[in-house]
Amino acid sequence: MLKPAGLLSAIWLLCACLPAAEPAPKPVKTVRLLTVGNSFSANATRQLGNLVTNAGHVLIHQPIVVGGASLELHWGRAAAFEKDATSTNGLYSNKQSLRQMLGAQPWDFVTIQQASLKSHDAATYRPFAKQLHDYIKQHAPKAEVLMHQTWAYRVDDPRFAVAAPKAGEPKTQADMYRMLTSAYTTIAAELGLRRLPVGDAFYFADTDPKWGYQRDAKYDFKDKAQTALPEQKHSLHVGWRRAKGKDGKESLGMDGHHANMAGEYLGACVWYEVLFGESVVGNGFVTPGLDKSYARFLQETAHKAVMASANRKLSSANGPDWTAQALADAKQDRTSIPYDGKTPNKLVCDTTLRLLPDGSWALFMLAGDDFEPSPKNYVGLTRSKDEGRTWTPLEPVEIGFPREGKTSGQGPTELLVRGRRSTLFFSTHSQTWGRDWQSWFMHSDDSCRTWSKPEPVPGRLGKFTFIRNHIVARDGRIILPFQHYLGPPAGTPPPAPEEKPWHKTLFHYVSNPRNGVLISRDGGKTWSEHGNVRLTDNDRYHGWAENNLAELSDGRIAMIIRADRLGGVLYYAESKDGGKTWPEFAVKTDIPNPGSKATLYPLGGDTVAMLHNPNPTHRSPLALWISFDGLKTWPYRRVLVPESCDGPKGRLNYPDGFVSGDKQWLHFAFDDNRHRAVHYSAKLPPARTNTRSSPATPVATARRAR
Numbered sequence: 206m207l208k209p210a211g212l213l214s215a216i217w218l219l220c221a222c223l224p225a226a227e228p229a230p231k232p233v234k235t236v237r238l239l240t241v242g243n244s245f246s247a248n249a250t251r252q253l254g255n256l257v258t259n260a261g262h263v264l265i266h267q268p269i270v271v272g273g274a275s276l277e278l279h280w281g282r283a284a285a286f287e288k289d290a291t292s293t294n295g296l297y298s299n300k301q302s303l304r305q306m307l308g309a310q311p312w313d314f315v316t317i318q319q320a321s322l323k324s325h326d327a328a329t330y331r332p333f334a335k336q337l338h339d340y341i342k343q344h345a346p347k348a349e350v351l352m353h354q355t356w357a358y359r360v361d362d363p364r365f366a367v368a369a370p371k372a373g374e375p376k377t378q379a380d381m382y383r384m385l386t387s388a389y390t391t392i393a394a395e396l397g398l399r400r401l402p403v404g405d406a407f408y409f410a411d412t413d414p415k416w417g418y419q420r421d422a423k424y425d426f427k428d429k430a431q432t433a434l435p436e437q438k439h440s441l442h443v444g445w446r447r448a449k450g451k452d453g454k455e456s457l458g459m460d461g462h463h464a465n466m467a468g469e470y471l472g473a474c475v476w477y478e479v480l481f482g483e484s485v486v487g488n489g490f491v492t493p494g495l496d497k498s499y500a501r502f503l504q505e506t507a508h509k510a511v512m513a514s515a516n517r518k519l520s521s522a523n524g525p526d527w528t529a530q531a532l533a534d535a536k537q538d539r540t541s542i543p544y545d546g547k548t549p550n551k552l553v554c555d556t557t558l559r560l561l562p563d564g565s566w567a568l569f570m571l572a573g574d575d576f577e578p579s580p581k582n583y584v585g586l587t588r589s590k591d592e593g594r595t596w597t598p599l600e601p602v603e604i605g606f607p608r609e610g611k612t613s614g615q616g617p618t619e620l621l622v623r624g625r626r627s628t629l630f631f632s633t634h635s636q637t638w639g640r641d642w643q644s645w646f647m648h649s650d651d652s653c654r655t656w657s658k659p660e661p662v663p664g665r666l667g668k669f670t671f672i673r674n675h676i677v678a679r680d681g682r683i684i685l686p687f688q689h690y691l692g693p694p695a696g697t698p699p700p701a702p703e704e705k706p707w708h709k710t711l712f713h714y715v716s717n718p719r720n721g722v723l724i725s726r727d728g729g730k731t732w733s734e735h736g737n738v739r740l741t742d743n744d745r746y747h748g749w750a751e752n753n754l755a756e757l758s759d760g761r762i763a764m765i766i767r768a769d770r771l772g773g774v775l776y777y778a779e780s781k782d783g784g785k786t787w788p789e790f791a792v793k794t795d796i797p798n799p800g801s802k803a804t805l806y807p808l809g810g811d812t813v814a815m816l817h818n819p820n821p822t823h824r825s826p827l828a829l830w831i832s833f834d835g836l837k838t839w840p841y842r843r844v845l846v847p848e849s850c851d852g853p854k855g856r857l858n859y860p861d862g863f864v865s866g867d868k869q870w871l872h873f874a875f876d877d878n879r880h881r882a883v884h885y886s887a888k889l890p891p892a893r894t895n896t897r898s899s900p901a902t903p904v905a906t907a908r909r910a911r
Contacts, residue, residue, distance in 0.1 A: 235263040236480050239306060239315045239348070241337070243274040245355045246318060248464035249403050249472030252492055256477045259490035264480075267306060269297055275320035276333035279303065283340050307344040314480060315341050316401065318353035321462060325375050325384035330392045338396050351479065352398045354389040356407035356468075357381040359442040361420050362461025379823055380853055382408045399514075401479050403472045406510035407441055409797075410471060412822045414770055416502050418442075426457075439499065441468035466492055470500060474507030484508055513795045530890050531843035537888040538845070543568050543587045543596035543874070544882040551575050552582065553882045556874040558862040559620045561627060561652040565590045568874050569629070570882055571616040572599060576706055577879075578637040580613035584629075586653065593872065593884040604647065605659045606633060611641040618644075618671045620653075621683070621729070627653050628729060630662070630672040630685075637707040639714025644670045663732050665689065666723070669714070674804060674861065676754045678762075683725045684784050685732075686764060688750035691717040697745075716747045720766055720791070722754070722784050736787035738778045740768050751802040755813045756783075757835045763813075765836075766791050769800035773821025777836075796839075797821040802859045808868055811835035814889065816845075816860035816873060824856035825849060827875060829887050845887055849878045860885075868892060 236257075240246045247270045257264040271278060286295025286302040295302050307315070317337050323329040338350050358364055360378040367374075375381035385404055393400050411417050421435035434457075437444045443460035450456060464472060470492045474485040486508050491500040546553055554571040561567050565588055571577055572585030584602040589595060606612035612633040619630040627649045635641040644667055645659040661667035669690040676684050692714050700709040721736025740746065748769035755763045762784045766776040768791075775798045776791040796803075796817070801824045803817035814831045818824045825848050831841035849855020855878035862873025862885075871887045 233262055234481055235265065237265045237310050237313045238480065239267045239269070239310070239312045239345075240353075241269045241279050241303065241316060241341075242318050242353060243270060243320060244272050244463060245321055246270065246316065246353060248469050249353065249401075249476055251469045252473040252490075253476050255490045255492075256473055256485065256488050257481070259488055260477075260481070260483075262481060265310065267310065269303070269306065271297070273320055273322075275323055276317060276330055276337060278320075279317070280333040280336045280340075283337070303340070304344050307341060307348075312345050312348040314351055315345060315348045316351045316353045317341075318355055319388070321355050321358070324355050325381055325388060326373065327388035327391050330388060334392050335396060338398070350396070350398055351401050352389055352393040352396070353401045354404040355385065356404040356441075356464070356472075357385060357411075359418065359440065359444060359461035360411070361459075362442075363459060364461070376853065378408075378411070379820075383820070383826075399479070401476055402510045402514040403475045405514060406471050406475050406507050407468065409510055409773070409821065410439075410441060410503060410506045412773055413502075413506070414772065416499065439467070440465060441471060466495060467499065467503065470495060471503045471507055474504050475510060478507060478511040509795055513797075527841045527890075531841065534888040534890055535843060539593070539886045541593050541596070541884045542881060543589070543593075543884055544570070544585075544599045546572070546880045548575055550581075551880040552577055552579075553876040553880055554859065555616055555618065556859055556861055556876050556882055557617055557620050558872060558874040558884065559622055559627075560863055560872075561622065562625045563652040565652065566593060566872070567620065567627075567653050568596070568882065568884070569602070569617040569620055570599075570874075570876070572601075577616070578614055578634060578707075578711070579705070580634075580636050581608075582614045582616055583608060584615050584617045584631055587882070589884075593886060596884075602629075602653075603656070604629075604631060604633075604645075605656065611635045611643075619673055619675060619685070621675050621685070623677075623683070623728060626650055626729075629653070629656070632671060637711050639669075639710050640707075642669050642714075643667060644672065646672075662687075663723075664734055666734065671751070672723070673751060674753055676756055676762075676807060678756050678783065679760075680783075681726075682783075683729055684754060684756075684762065685723040685725075686752040686754050687721055687723060687734075688752055689719045689721070690715050691719060691744075693717065694744050712747045715749075717744045718746070718748060718750045720750050720752045720764065720778065721787060722762070722764075722780075724784055735785055736778075736780070737789070738764070738766070738787050739790050740766065740771060740776055742790075748800070749802075753803060753805045755805040755807045755836070757813075758810045761835075763805075763836050764791075765794070765796075765803055765805060765815075767798065767800060767802055768793075773800075774798055775803060775817075799823050801856075802861075804861050804873075806862075806864050806871060808864065808889070809892070812892070814864070814871055815839070816862075816871070816875075818857065824858055825853065827857040827860060829871065831890065841890060845885060846875075846877075846883075850881060851878045864889075 254264050282295050283303045341350050357378045365377050370376055375384050416439050418440045424435040434445050443463050443465045445459055447455050448458050477485045486504045550573055552574050554577050557569040559567050568587050570585045571582055573583040574581035585599045586602050587599045588597045614634040617631045621628040628646055630646045632644045644662040647659045648657040666687055671688050673686045700713045703709055720738040723732040725732050751767040752764050760783050762780040764778045768776045775794050775796045777794045778788055778791040780787050797819050799818055799820055799822050801818050806814040812833050819828050826844045827846040828844045830839040832839045846857055858876045860873050860875040864871055874884050877883050
């Protein structure tokens with residue numbers, strides 16, 4: 206009889222002699238798809254079958270394509286057939302009606318979409334989208350109806366060159382994307398549908414700093430004799446082309462609407478992920494003639510868009526109807542204008558709204574001159590005793606330094622209120638950030654009426670540092686995030702003297718950022734520094750990090766970081782030991798951001814609110830998002846301010862405020878296009894019981910930026 210050890214050895218020898226087991230084959234999926242659309246649905250599905258075949262799956266696809274067809278047209282065909290089945294008015298080019306094709310297969314998915322020219326206007330979807338949806342569910346009850354979000358036209362499409370566009374028409378590609386996204390999202394929510402986020406993917410790719418399309422600035426469009434086309438590298442649209450007119454003469458024409466080879470590949474990647482429920486990244490099919498590295502980027506962009514769309518679902522059968530909740534909350538919001546600057550001192554920046562110990566509100570801001578940074582900038586303060594309904598005139602704060610010489614420029618970065626004490630963190634410079642930049646703090650025990658003597662922020666953070674929004678951990682520790690700049694490597698030649706606004710000086714010295722936290726265990730008397738988080742390994746990188754923190758239910762400290770020119774998204778870093786240690790590099794999230802300050806507001810457990818600009822290229826709109834699972838998903842999303850008081854080109858900047866004691870309100874201020882300070886009180890949704898989050902990067906792609 207074998208002893209246990211001998212028995213195990215015998216079994217091992219027997220197994221070693223047997224042939225290795227074949228890995229289980231991936232199950233083959235068969236998807237039956239009916240598309241009710243136009244040339245855009247044809248574009249987006251042209252390469253879909255090739256991706257499906259490469260993955261070992263099966264696609265059965267019946268397209269219904271009518272050039273330029275709207276939802277109204279397709280509903281008209283269905284209604285015509287129901288009225289008179291013998292008339293050709295209800296038939297398509299294959300001599301069949303929509304009803305007949307709905308009954309031809311046990312469809313898994315049926316898609317609908319709006320005509321691109323009307324896609325920006327939600328009113329044109331009604332009532333036809335619902336009528337089509339109900340008709341499809343009547344005749345193909347087991348099919349899931351999907352809303353195909355079409356894409357915005359190319360940035361140089363003639364639609365955006367109209368000098369005086371009609372009211373309600375998009376003026377730019379960004380306008381069209383924003384408007385069509387709002388329309389598709391609204392209608393999809395009304396009908397309870399998922400979206401095929403092709404429009405998101407197009408915009409993400411088109412605005413990518415490396416891979417996005419750029420107009421050919423060198424091409425001479427006035428030279429009618431040249432035969433070459435403008436450079437169109439990385440275009441997703443057909444774009445410029447030469448064609449013969451009726452007179453037989455060739456001329457330069459533009460199709461900024463339809464997808465080219467790259468756009469069709471990107472669209473197909475999005476459709477593949479949604480229909481088959483698996484990542485397209487790594488799929489071996491690449492359209493012949495498409496650069497493989499570019500194709501990989503398009504796969505990753507499609508995946509990013511699908512993941513972002515999944516996280517954006519506003520309602521669920523298993524959860525609250527966030528669409529209805531957001532609409533109800535919006536009705537209770539209120540706003541006021543504490544200050545509107547005028548030239549030569551119109552500047553408003555770094556708005557910081559806080560509740561003071563005496564119950565009044567204080568709004569600090571960077572003021573003075575018409576731009577920042579400037580040696581004429583100062584710390585301004587206005588107060589409200591009636592929760593933002595009225596405000597005192599803006600006054601300068603005497604910080605204890607003269608507004609000349611090395612402390613000419615002065616700006617606030619954070620106001621920490623604990624008990625009866627308020628602590629103002631601020632920075633000074635002699636000309637611009639980079640010239641004699643120092644950081645300080647001072648205390649007030651009478652609600653910001655008088656101040657102690659300024660003290661330097663401890664250690665290396667006394668120079669080239671901004672202190673940002675604090676949090677108080679559940680164990681009572683005060684945690685302050687910082688953004689510190691090491692500057693250029695030793696030996697880098699300094700910039701030559703220049704006139705204002707001194708951008709070369711700014712980019713030279715305000716570079717190589719590091720992010721971390723200061724922690725105090727004694728109420729702010731002493732501080733210890735932790736973390737040295739980088740965004741990129743490029744030592745010459747310049748960007749305003751403007752990090753923000755939230756403590757999660759298990760004690761992890763989450764940090765979001767602004768990342769200028771690094772993909773149009775926020776970055777993320779996390780401390781698993783309460784802020785003591787941090788990773789060397791932050792990672793990209795899928796949260797769109799144009800390079801602007803976003804602020805977090807812990808609401809208890811893993812519930813966190815965020816104010817930000819959910820747009821990868823422009824600081825508009827200003828939105829409130831709420832996560833209930835530790836920043837992994839954001840089901841509650843609503844736009845608070847659609848655009849600047851100065852129109853769509855204006856910017857909505859630097860939201861910063863506080864949560865009311867009952868957690869019913871988020872009171873904050875922001876600057877509207879650098880001249881208007883706006884107070885906004887946003888109603889928060891009812892508290893929701895949430896489960897403890899697991900340590901995972903929130904909607905992030907875990908890769909370093911290179």
